[in-house]
Amino acid sequence: MDLNRLPNDKKLQLCRWYFKVGCVFLPFVWAVNAIWFFREAFLKSPFEEQKQIKKYVLLSASGALVWAVALIAWVTVFQLQRASWGATGDALSFIVPLGRA
Template structure:
């Protein structure tokens, strides 16, 4: 794959990740990390610095975006699990499975 194709694919994954697909940002950052931040000794690394610069930007932003999404999802899951019983009917409406027993 040429350097321009790598940058183009990385850019596409980054912009598609804005459609609430944090997993795609994670894949983008893992997949292109060695091309963006590699030492340049391998033949698979991006050869030109003009292609490496945008790759670094997209990979860095993908890492930041996926980290923000992961923190937000963990915060929501923790809040929901701890407060669902206190929310009464609203918590039940948000639940797919309503647990039996005393909360």
């Protein structure tokens, strides 16, 4: 979809919709929203809805960043500590690696 073809009120509506969808534990949608509307929020000449779009872009980027940091932290801890967790680590694993622990 080309955002240049949409009127500003529809851009705000779409940006708000993507933010709300991201609130349903879909951080990828927040990342898409932040990237897709970045130009509208920060690089275009000022328009009435820009302040609200900017707010949703910043919230989406922040949410996506927090989720990414949390996911990276979980993967790191899980990979480093899975063997020491014993049966719980094995139960959390989809594929249990064979060999030395």
